[in-house]
Amino acid sequence: MKTFHTEHTHAPETILDITMRDMRADDLPDVLTIERASFPTPWTEGMFLDEMRHPFCYDLVGIVEGRIVGYISFAIVFDEIHLRNIAVSEDRRRCGVASKLLLCMIEVSSQMGVRYGTLEVRESNKAALELYKRFGFVVKGARPYYYSDTGETALIMWADF
Ligand SMILES: CC(C)(COP(=O)(O)OP(=O)(O)OC[C@H]1O[C@@H](n2cnc3c(N)ncnc32)[C@H](O)[C@@H]1OP(=O)(O)O)[C@@H](O)C(=O)NCCC(=O)NCCS
Numbered sequence: 514m515k516t517f518h519t520e521h522t523h524a525p526e527t528i529l530d531i532t533m534r535d536m537r538a539d540d541l542p543d544v545l546t547i548e549r550a551s552f553p554t555p556w557t558e559g560m561f562l563d564e565m566r567h568p569f570c571y572d573l574v575g576i577v578e579g580r581i582v583g584y585i586s587f588a589i590v591f592d593e594i595h596l597r598n599i600a601v602s603e604d605r606r607r608c609g610v611a612s613k614l615l616l617c618m619i620e621v622s623s624q625m626g627v628r629y630g631t632l633e634v635r636e637s638n639k640a641a642l643e644l645y646k647r648f649g650f651v652v653k654g655a656r657p658y659y660y661s662d663t664g665e666t667a668l669i670m671w672a673d674f
Contacts (some may be wrong), residue, residue: 519637531613536565536572536584543581544574551600554662561586564597568593571621575614577605585614594622596632599641606640622674630672635665645670 518642538542541558548555564570564586575583580663583601587594596618601610609613634641650670659667 530577531582532576533573533613534576536561536574536586538562538565540574540581540584544584547581547583547600547602548598550603551637554660556598570597571618573614573617575601575610575617577610583610584615585611585618587618589622589625589627592626592628594618594627594630596630611644611648615644619648619674628674630674631674632670633659633667634670635660635663636668637665642668642670648672649674 541561544561545558561572565572567588569590570586570588572586573584574581580624581602582589582605584599585596586598588595589595596615599611599614601614632645633656634645634651636655649672652668652674653671654669656667656669657665
């Protein structure tokens, strides 16, 4: 699986004005700046490094004018994709960056024969909920107190691709 990942994303792919490529260790200072501004309990550097080493995990960055403006992390296991993380720099939100990252995820997924997508999202995260609905995800369940930092409920979303 990872072989395909490498082939697909090491040749930088430009979708409109955003270049997508694999996340690298030297991207982490920029990625962590976005991550820490985006989440109450941000992923650590070690978590991103573990993710990048994992054979089932895919981590892509979106670059505009030479700067990392967002990233996405997902895992593919058999015919299912799990969206694990996505964030966009605050000054680049509402410009379609997350949509491009999700499109890239779906493109990779379709080439891998993925049929289903799943993710968890905080109940209060209206921006993410709206974004995911646009991509065909629907709420299929809830996990109360899922997020230990705030005790918030996670909504479980599901998509049939
Ligand atoms: C959620 C997030 C990734 C969206 O990124 P983005 O690049 O701004 O999203 P896009 O510009 O591609 O938006 C696509 C659509 O999603 C919806 N959307 C995005 N942000 C929204 C907001 N703040 N309020 C309502 N709808 C929103 C809209 O339908 C939007 O289309 P429109 O702009 O034509 O109305 C971004 O707000 C972010 O990084 N948030 C912090 C991290 C986070 O919550 N990640 C998700 C964890 S589950």
